[in-house]
Amino acid sequence: MRAVVRGTLKSLLRCGLAAGVIATVGLAGPAAADPNPITPGVYGDPVAAAEYWRPQLADDSCGLMAVADVVGEITGDLPTEQEMVDLAENTPSVSQEGPIYLDPDAPGGGEGISYKDLVVLLAHFDIPSKVTYNEIADETGVPTGLPSLEQYLGQGRKVIAFVNSAIIWKDSEEQHDSSDHYLVVTGVDTNTNSVHLNDSGAEENGANEQVPVDTFLAAWDTGDDTMIVTDAA
Template identity: 50%
Template sequence: MYGNPDDASRYWVEQSYSDCGLMAVATVVGMVTGDAPTEQDMIELAGNIPSQERPGPIYLPPQPGDDTTDNATAPEDQLRLLKHFGIGATVTNDDIAAAGGIPTGLDALQQYLGTDRKAIVAVNAETIWDQDGDHTEEDHAVVVAAIDSDQQVAYLSDSGTETGAGEQVPLDTFEAGWRASGHALLVTDEPA
């Protein structure tokens, strides 16, 4: 077992908007500090910090009755939010790792979790949730609490579903969903 399957569940909250990246950051903040910000706290914070990935703020709060706003939060912006809470982290993916950045992929993720580091990954939600649709694009962010290599299960904190606290996903399904993002990973620095 790499990580603690119950670690993230204490801080899990189902998202009310398209803000899975913000909710993943809130969960990691809770895991590291013992005090997770609320969804509204995260929306307000992200609405006041400039994005590194697009013009404007990290997150554009949805307007009442409008659920069409694309509020995706890039890993680099998730990193900025974690830094706001004093949490150091690094972003990687297959391309960054190949260019000399920190490793990604299942073996690396297991090692990070095994040393008490926290991880947010970008996945394809339709793959993770076993739903119809486009399975080729990353479209969701989740926290990986643990990987049980014996049982071949990934334990997730997934704000996108009402059963997302301690969500158990077969490891091959998790890997397929994660592969859609080029193994995009935000991992906290080693604990002091």
């Protein structure tokens, strides 16, 4: 699945992504262990993670900014958007010929990046990670879905989810059928039934953005619950 531009200018300026068919990826990984919430009922540490949120400046850089956010959370050193662009433009893609990312104004540019290449970019920073989604979860041994998401966050692992942006942003003018946007899931609060996000494409401050669990699940379901999860420490 490579993200491509959605149909309207408004969508283009928010992230420039749309869903394709998810190809099977053979990635092995251990099943999640029982979570250990930092605060009772809260998985992850969204307040600490909010420090590493930055807005995306390019039309289609939500994937790059999600990777930068995770790198910042793990290492304490947050790459800039330009540093991520330079890296992606000079790193071969594992999902297509050519580099991971092309400038939106370049021929063939403006299509965002593949979820497979998020794993490549994280590996550049010595952060191993895996892709999972419903179709391959049993095969790879890397579960997805809300209970697994809670477990990963409770273990201190970082998660990038592929969602439908219009559902997250409550945008009735855009399509609600396919995933088109990467964001970092920083917490799940079972006390308030909310999911915490670092969302580079949000119109307002997307640091520690909070949405109802049902809203997140609906947006995530459009991409078959696709996520990139870092390995356990």
